[in-house]
Amino acid sequence: MSETKSGSPKGESIYLAVGFLRRPHGVMGEILMDLHTDFPERFKSGRKVYLGPQHEAATLGSVRAHAENLLIKIRGCDTPESVGKYRNTWVYVKASEVPPLPQGQVYKYELIGLDVIDDAGNSLGKLTEILETGANDVYVVRDDKKEILLPAIPDVILKIDMESKVMTVHLIDGLV
Numbered sequence: 552m553s554e555t556k557s558g559s560p561k562g563e564s565i566y567l568a569v570g571f572l573r574r575p576h577g578v579m580g581e582i583l584m585d586l587h588t589d590f591p592e593r594f595k596s597g598r599k600v601y602l603g604p605q606h607e608a609a610t611l612g613s614v615r616a617h618a619e620n621l622l623i624k625i626r627g628c629d630t631p632e633s634v635g636k637y638r639n640t641w642v643y644v645k646a647s648e649v650p651p652l653p654q655g656q657v658y659k660y661e662l663i664g665l666d667v668i669d670d671a672g673n674s675l676g677k678l679t680e681i682l683e684t685g686a687n688d689v690y691v692v693r694d695d696k697k698e699i700l701l702p703a704i705p706d707v708i709l710k711i712d713m714e715s716k717v718m719t720v721h722l723i724d725g726l727v
Contacts, residue, residue: 566606567649567660570642575631581622582634584642594621601643657713665718667692670709675699678718
């Protein structure tokens, strides 16, 4: 059995949310997209994306900056009415299609499922969710009995070992 780079335990693709479609713009079928990625430059004409909870495949026709967001055109949607069906829809890419990051960096989705231990070697559970807050992310760690919320700051997150799938943390008083 071959090992896949990015997939679920059952072998399905993992989709990463990279944008959110707001509303049609103008009369040519463009739609305003909020960015939810650190790599907006990857949105180009011809890029394949997946729309909505069913991950409907679509291809970008044109992409242009608009304030802090993008105006995109989806191929096959040439009117505000035809693109309007995608209003309030998430835009995804497949995790297997994202380029690798520089050495020592990981995508957030790769952290999900890591075993979390404290700096004394005690198991705290698995990282199950990442909450994005204004100041810093918060890692949700769960075991059979409890849930711990850990701020993703250097004083708490000491080491991430992706090879052994273990995150070592320092618990600050009041976190447990």
